[in-house]
Amino acid sequence: MVIGAISRALEPEISELTKLLHINASPRGDKSQSAQLANAHIQQRRGSNARIQVDVLNLWTETLPEFDGDKNAAKLSFFGVGEMTAAGQGAWDQIAAITRRFIEADEYVFNIPMWNGGVPYKLKHYIDVITQPGLLFGFDPERGYFGLLENKTAHVFYTSGVFSPGADTKYGADFHSTYMDWWFGLVGIDAVVTDRHQPSILTADPTGDFEKVFERVKAAA
Structure with a gap:
């Protein structure tokens, strides 16, 4: 059994615009450091390229x-478990409609604070909804899983209060970026750029450190 792309209707249309989807995984509004960094990146990009169209997906206001x-059951039917029923098809159509918005983007910007060593549950919910066979990934018994997205880029802004890469394990562990790296590979997003503000609290100068990261992000964009 081979599962590949199952819906040509979900393929993105050719456009001169660069469609950028900003996925905000923080509930803190203007106080969110990860969102501030993501917004600085996007503003700089838009300032240098008027052909960028930005779509903001706030996971805390999205239903x-x-x-x-x-x-x-609809998902499992693609793996040969059961059959697609009328109820399953209706449910699947709802999933496909939500996933279309993701597939049609050319670039992604994620801002992701660390929660309990991992990603916020709203982001995990979104990923669980859109990560479906024939839409974002395929499967072959010999090849295994393979991504269906092509020519996509993602820029990810990670923040955490205490954890930082290389710090003693008493300050936490990273199931945050490691999970996202696995997921990007699963769906076929190979060009991923990451920026970190970690830690944001356990430093001698939290405000100064953030300002330095903020300016670095603007310069890089």
Whole structure:
């Protein structure tokens, strides 16, 4: 059994515009450091390229469906478990419509604070909804999983209060960027640029450190 792309209708249309999807995984609004960094990057990009169209997906105001039994049954039918029912098809159509918005973007900007060593549950919910066979990934018994996205780029802004790469394990562990790196590979996003503001609290000068990162992000963009 080989699962590949199953819906040509979801393929992005050719456009001269660069479609950038900003996925905000922080609930802190203007106080969010990860969102401030992501917005600085986007503003600089837009200032130098008027052909960028920005779509903001705030996961804390977006209404996402529960990935319930009908949706799970529809997904499993692509692996040969059961058959696609009318209820399953309706559930699948809802998933496909949400995923279309993601597929049609050319670039992605994520701002992701660390929660309990991992990603916020709203982001995990979104990933669980859109990461479906035939939409974002395929599967072959010999080849295994393979991504269906092509020519996409992602820029990710990670923040955490205490954890920092290379710090003693008493300050936490990283299931944050490691999870996202795995997921990017699964769906076929190979060009990923990361920026970190870690830690943001456990430093001698939290405000000064953030200002330095902020300016670096603007310069890089």
